[in-house]
Amino acid sequence: EAIDHLSIVDSTNNYLKQLAREGAGEVRVAVAEEQNGGKGRLGRGWVSVRSKGVFVSILLRPQLPPALAGNITMMAALAGAKAVGRLGFDAKIKWPNDIVVEGKKICGILTEMSANMDAMEWAVLGMGFNVNQMKEDWPEDLLDKASSLRMLGGGRKVERTALLAALLTEMDGLYTKLEAGAFGEILEEYRKHSATLGKRVRVIDSKGEYTADAVDLDEEGALVVRTLEGEVHKVLAADVSVR
Ligand code: BTN
Numbered sequence: 459e460a461i462d463h464l465s466i467v468d469s470t471n472n473y474l475k476q477l478a479r480e481g482a483g484e485v486r487v488a489v490a491e492e493q494n495g496g497k498g499r500l501g502r503g504w505v506s507v508r509s510k511g512v513f514v515s516i517l518l519r520p521q522l523p524p525a526l527a528g529n530i531t532m533m534a535a536l537a538g539a540k541a542v543g544r545l546g547f548d549a550k551i552k553w554p555n556d557i558v559v560e561g562k563k564i565c566g567i568l569t570e571m572s573a574n575m576d577a578m579e580w581a582v583l584g585m586g587f588n589v590n591q592m593k594e595d596w597p598e599d600l601l602d603k604a605s606s607l608r609m610l611g612g613g614r615k616v617e618r619t620a621l622l623a624a625l626l627t628e629m630d631g632l633y634t635k636l637e638a639g640a641f642g643e644i645l646e647e648y649r650k651h652s653a654t655l656g657k658r659v660r661v662i663d664s665k666g667e668y669t670a671d672a673v674d675l676d677e678e679g680a681l682v683v684r685t686l687e688g689e690v691h692k693v694l695a696a697d698v699s700v701r
Pocket of ligand 1: 502
């Protein structure tokens with residue numbers, strides 16, 4: 459696989475989307491030292507201070523129906539958590555796809571794709587890891603929710619290339635499984651890394667806002683919750699916010 463190492467770009471996702479539209483094959487990886495238009499989920503930005511984080515996107519051409527886009531993102535969350543685990547951190551996944559260490563977000567994932575009714579044309583998986591950022595690299599209001607591996611590891615610098623290498627290794631194995639139709643195996647491992655299962659969560663979905671216990675994941679990766687009244691609901695990643 460080819461890795462494009464960019465000094466500065468608006469967004470590694472945009473960069474690979476452009477290449478995808480021009481017909482680039484999989485697997486293409488883009489890493490940037492700095493992004494001046496980093497994108498987060500829900501139309502938010504992603505603070506991408508120069509040479510502090512791992513800002514990486516991967517172009518895939520998955521042989522999967524478009525409805526399974528969420529599975530790719532959950533697979534990436536697991537790959538990311540395992541990669542961070544290899545560096546000695548206790549990384550967990552906050553459903554559906556934030557990676558946390560000690561409850562603080564250290565990685566977010568933004569998947570963008572193009573598909574027609576029955577096939578995905580391409581998917582760009584973008585991951586932003588907070589690696590060597592220090593307090594002063596961020597707006598203050600992010601600090602109670604987010605952190606970096608360096609801050610969590612007592613100030614010791616973390617090798618960004620080691621993280622990237624571990625990520626690509628983990629992703630390789632898991633993506634092969636995903637394309638082989640073995641999402642069940644991925645889920646089994648995902649459950650073990652879950653920071654959400656067994657916890658009380660606040661759900662905001664089409665039924666309103668309510669408190670519930672996160673009890674399981676169904677075979678598609680939806681979160682199964684039990685409300686305080688004992689009703690069981692399935693919540694889909696697309697329409698829920700879990701706190
Ligand atoms: C989130 O909101 O949690 C998702 C953040 C995703 C950030 C990464 S950084 C690399 C890639 N390029 C982007 O513009 N966004 C993603």
